[in-house]
Amino acid sequence: MAAGVRQAPLRIGVAGLGTxxxxxxxxxxxxxxxxxxxxxxxxxVVGVSARSKSKDRGVDLSSFEWFDAPEALAASPHIxxxxxxxxxxxxxxxxxVEAALAAxxxxxxxxxxxxxxxxxxxxxxxxGRGLALNFEAAVAGAIPIVKALRESLSGNTLTxxxxxxxxxxxxxxxxxxxxxxxxSAILADAQAIGYAxxxxxxxxxxxxxxxxxxxxxxxxxxxxxxxxSIYIEGIEAITAADIGAADDLGYRIKLLAAAVRTESGIxxxxxxxxxxxxxxxxxVDGVTNxxxxxxxxxxxxxxxxxxxxxxxxASSVVSDLADIARGLILPxxxxxxxxxxxxxRAQMREHEGGYYIRLSVYDRPGAFAAIATRxxxxxxxxxxxxxxxxxxxxxxxxxxxxPTPVIIITHRTMxxxxxxxxxxxxxxxxxxxxxxxxxxxxx
Amino acid sequence: MAAGVRQAPLRIGVAGLGTxxxxxxxxxxxxxxxxxxxxxxxxxVVGVSARSKSKDRGVDLSSFEWFDAPEALAASPHIxxxxxxxxxxxxxxxxxVEAALAAxxxxxxxxxxxxxxxxxxxxxxxxGRGLALNFEAAVAGAIPIVKALRESLSGNTLTxxxxxxxxxxxxxxxxxxxxxxxxSAILADAQAIGYAxxxxxxxxxxxxxxxxxxxxxxxxxxxxxxxxSIYIEGIEAITAADIGAADDLGYRIKLLAAAVRTESGIxxxxxxxxxxxxxxxxxVDGVTNxxxxxxxxxxxxxxxxxxxxxxxxASSVVSDLADIARGLILPxxxxxxxxxxxxxRAQMREHEGGYYIRLSVYDRPGAFAAIATRxxxxxxxxxxxxxxxxxxxxxxxxxxxxPTPVIIITHRTMxxxxxxxxxxxxxxxxxxxxxxxxxxxxx
Numbered sequence: 053m054a055a056g057v058r059q060a061p062l063r064i065g066v067a068g069l070g071t072x073x074x075x076x077x078x079x080x081x082x083x084x085x086x087x088x089x090x091x092x093x094x095x096x097v098v099g100v101s102a103r104s105k106s107k108d109r110g111v112d113l114s115s116f117e118w119f120d121a122p123e124a125l126a127a128s129p130h131i132x133x134x135x136x137x138x139x140x141x142x143x144x145x146x147x148x149v150e151a152a153l154a155a156x157x158x159x160x161x162x163x164x165x166x167x168x169x170x171x172x173x174x175x176x177x178x179x180g181r182g183l184a185l186n187f188e189a190a191v192a193g194a195i196p197i198v199k200a201l202r203e204s205l206s207g208n209t210l211t212x213x214x215x216x217x218x219x220x221x222x223x224x225x226x227x228x229x230x231x232x233x234x235x236s237a238i239l240a241d242a243q244a245i246g247y248a249x250x251x252x253x254x255x256x257x258x259x260x261x262x263x264x265x266x267x268x269x270x271x272x273x274x275x276x277x278x279x280x281s282i283y284i285e286g287i288e289a290i291t292a293a294d295i296g297a298a299d300d301l302g303y304r305i306k307l308l309a310a311a312v313r314t315e316s317g318i319x320x321x322x323x324x325x326x327x328x329x330x331x332x333x334x335x336v337d338g339v340t341n342x343x344x345x346x347x348x349x350x351x352x353x354x355x356x357x358x359x360x361x362x363x364x365x366a367s368s369v370v371s372d373l374a375d376i377a378r379g380l381i382l383p384x385x386x387x388x389x390x391x392x393x394x395x396x397r398a399q400m401r402e403h404e405g406g407y408y409i410r411l412s413v414y415d416r417p418g419a420f421a422a423i424a425t426r427x428x429x430x431x432x433x434x435x436x437x438x439x440x441x442x443x444x445x446x447x448x449x450x451x452x453x454x455p456t457p458v459i460i461i462t463h464r465t466m467x468x469x470x471x472x473x474x475x476x477x478x479x480x481x482x483x484x485x486x487x488x489x490x491x492x493x494x495x
Numbered sequence: 496m497a498a499g500v501r502q503a504p505l506r507i508g509v510a511g512l513g514t515x516x517x518x519x520x521x522x523x524x525x526x527x528x529x530x531x532x533x534x535x536x537x538x539x540v541v542g543v544s545a546r547s548k549s550k551d552r553g554v555d556l557s558s559f560e561w562f563d564a565p566e567a568l569a570a571s572p573h574i575x576x577x578x579x580x581x582x583x584x585x586x587x588x589x590x591x592v593e594a595a596l597a598a599x600x601x602x603x604x605x606x607x608x609x610x611x612x613x614x615x616x617x618x619x620x621x622x623g624r625g626l627a628l629n630f631e632a633a634v635a636g637a638i639p640i641v642k643a644l645r646e647s648l649s650g651n652t653l654t655x656x657x658x659x660x661x662x663x664x665x666x667x668x669x670x671x672x673x674x675x676x677x678x679s680a681i682l683a684d685a686q687a688i689g690y691a692x693x694x695x696x697x698x699x700x701x702x703x704x705x706x707x708x709x710x711x712x713x714x715x716x717x718x719x720x721x722x723x724s725i726y727i728e729g730i731e732a733i734t735a736a737d738i739g740a741a742d743d744l745g746y747r748i749k750l751l752a753a754a755v756r757t758e759s760g761i762x763x764x765x766x767x768x769x770x771x772x773x774x775x776x777x778x779v780d781g782v783t784n785x786x787x788x789x790x791x792x793x794x795x796x797x798x799x800x801x802x803x804x805x806x807x808x809a810s811s812v813v814s815d816l817a818d819i820a821r822g823l824i825l826p827x828x829x830x831x832x833x834x835x836x837x838x839x840r841a842q843m844r845e846h847e848g849g850y851y852i853r854l855s856v857y858d859r860p861g862a863f864a865a866i867a868t869r870x871x872x873x874x875x876x877x878x879x880x881x882x883x884x885x886x887x888x889x890x891x892x893x894x895x896x897x898p899t900p901v902i903i904i905t906h907r908t909m910x911x912x913x914x915x916x917x918x919x920x921x922x923x924x925x926x927x928x929x930x931x932x933x934x935x936x937x938x
Binding site for chain 1: 518522523526529530532533534631637638639642643646647648649650651652717773774775777778779780783790791792793794795796797798799800801804806807809810811813814817818821822823825829830831834
C-alpha cells in the first residue's frame, strides 16, 4: 500500500471467548498501535459473541457490541471479518461461518475439525464471493505453516509433508524418553497438570493430528481433503521397553503425521515412528510441534514452535487478520477448490520403509530360527536382530522357556510382507503376546 | 482474487544469469502451469540481461528480449517486475534496481549486500511509488523467514532473532564435530568441493552472516539497518580441542548470528557460540541454515532449511514474485521506512551470559589458584573448572611445568568482567598463549 493513503479500519467480530478468544482481544488491544503501522490500517474489534456475557475473562468487553447468537454477529453489517473461535465440527461454528460468508464477510477460524470436515464447501463459498477463509491457527498453533505452503512454497512440487502435530502425545513421549516410565502413569500426570484432556482418546489416539494432516495434505498436494482415508495409530501401545530399545538403536519415538506422494497415490498416516536421534525433529520435545516438507526446489524445510496455547493460537489468528487487512485474499487451499485433484489413496499395506519389531519370545530351541525363517519367507531382509533381556519386560533372567525380548530392525520392505510375517510368527506360537511393530521414518 | 476474473500476466525481467538466474528461468518454465493456478495469473519472463549472451546456461533464451545493460531491462516498458540477480553491494546491481524503481517497476532481489547497505533508501523509493521491494532470497536461502517476520508474526513483539545463517561455516563446524580434525584442513577440503570460496574470509569471518542479521534485525525490531554496529567474530580460532570439550560438556559449537533486545539497546552479534546438544539448533548440520525468534505471543518459533544453492534461492525469488502477482505489496521492512526507529547499540562489553574459557596453563604450583583468584576478583561465579590433558593440544603428559588445558564454564556474567579477568590472567604469565573464550547461548 502506498504511504500516506489512510484506509478504513478492519472491523472484526469475534465469536467464542474462551482462552483463545480472550487472548485475542488482549493481543489486539495491547498491540493495536504496532498492528496499525504494520497493516496500514486499524484492526478494530467491534462485536463479540459468547455463551455468557457476565463471565470475567480479564478483558473489558464494554466497548464491543454484544451478540447472544454468533450467527447474528456473523451477519452484522458492522463487521468486515468474522473470527470463529467456537470450536466443534458442526453446530454453531459451521452455521455462523456459513452465515458470515453468505453475508459477504471474510472469515478467520482456528477450528481444525470444521476445516478438515467442511473446508472444501466453505472454501467454495468464500471463493465465489472473493472472500478470505483463513485458518493458520487451525494447524500447529503458532507455526506459520499454512502461509508457508499457500504462499512461500508456491514454486515447488512437494513430495512429503510431515511432522509432530499433537502436543499432548509429544509431551508424553518426551517424558517417557527422558524420565523412563510407562505410558499410563505419564498420561495420568499429564491430565493432572492440564496437558491432556480428561478423555484423552482424541489426542493419544492420533485423531487430532489426523485433522491437521488432512488440511496440510490438501495445501501441499492440491488434492481434495480426505480425512477418512488417513491411516491412524495412537501411542497407547508404546512401552518403556520400546523407548529404551529405540534409544539403544539411535532413535527417538515420535507420533508422526505424514503425507507422502507415492507411485500408487498419496499415503496419509499418523502413527508412532522411529526417527534418528540426530535429526532436528528428534529434538522437538514437549508440547512443541513441527512441520517439515520435502520440496523439489526449496529442499527440506522445517518449521517448529508452540503447537497450542491461547497466546500462540491468537498470534496466528492475528496473522490471518493482518493478511485480510492488507488485502491479501487467496483461495483458502492455495488453488481454487474446483481445481483440487481427486484424492487417490495409497494403501498402508503398500507402504515401504524400515521396521522395528519387538517380539516376546519363549526361550526354547527353534524359536529364533522359526522367526528368522518366517521373515525370510516374506523376503524381508534384516538389518539387525538382537535378543535381550530387560527389566522393563519383567522377564525372569534364568527361567528357561520364559519369554525374552527379541528386537528386529528390517531393511526397506513392504508393509504387507511385514504384516504377513508377523501373523505367521504369532500363529507359530513362539511368542507370548502380539508383536510390537513401529515404522522407521527415513529423514 | 475472485474466481473467474482473468488477470494479465505478470511480466518479468531477470538480470544476472548465473546459477540462480538460470535456475529461476527453469523453475518458472517447469512450474508455469501450477504457478498460474496458484497466483491466478501467468508469471511470464519477457526479458533477460547478463554479461554474455552466448554462454550455454542449459536454458533456452530465444523467447526473451535480450538486454546488454541491466539498467535498460530495468526501465523497459515491457516488464512489471525487475529481478536483480547480479550481486554486489553497488555497481550494476544498485544502479539497475534504482532504475527499475524510478521506472515504476516492482523489484525482487537475492542480494543481501545491496539490502544490508542500501535497503532503507531503496525501500523509501519503493514505498513512495507503492512498489514492492522483496528480498526473501537474500536471507537464508529457501527459509521463508522474511515473510514470517513481515507477515506471520505481525501481532508479536520480538525479543530475539537468531540462528545459523552461513552454510560454509556450519559445514566446517559440523565436520569438525563429527569427524574431528582441524579448521584449516576441513576448510581446504570445503574449498575443494565448492562449499567454500577461494577467498573464504567473507564466510568464515562471519561477515556473510552479519549482512543477513542486519536485515533480520530491522524486520524483527523495526529499527534502522545498522550493519556497522554488528560485533563480529569468525570461526578461525575454533580448535579441535574446543569442539571436543564442548562435546564433553553437552554442547555444540555453532557460528551464531543473534540480535537481542536488551535494556541498553539492541545487541547484534555474530560469533561462535556453545548451544546445548539437545536443542534443535544443535542438530542443524552441514549447509543447512536456521533462524529462530523469541516472540511474546507466538513463543519460540524456528525455521530451518537450505541456506543457499541455486534451486533454494530460486524458490524464494518465486515466492516473492508470487506475492507481487497476487497484489501483495508491503513496506519492504514491514513498517514504512520513515517509521523505523533509530538503532540504539548495546555494547558487547555489556553482554551477559555464560562463558566457556579454555586456558593453556603452565603446570606449576599456584597457577590454578592465581586463575581462580582473578575470576573471583571480577565477581565471576564458576559453574565448573576442569583441568584436562588432551592429545589435541599436544601437551606432554609427564613434562612438569608443560602447559595443560584448563576448561572453565562460568555462570551468567558481564562480558566486560570476563575480558578484564582474562587480560589479568594473561598478564600474570601462567598461560602460554591467549585464552580462548566462547559465549554460551541460552536457548
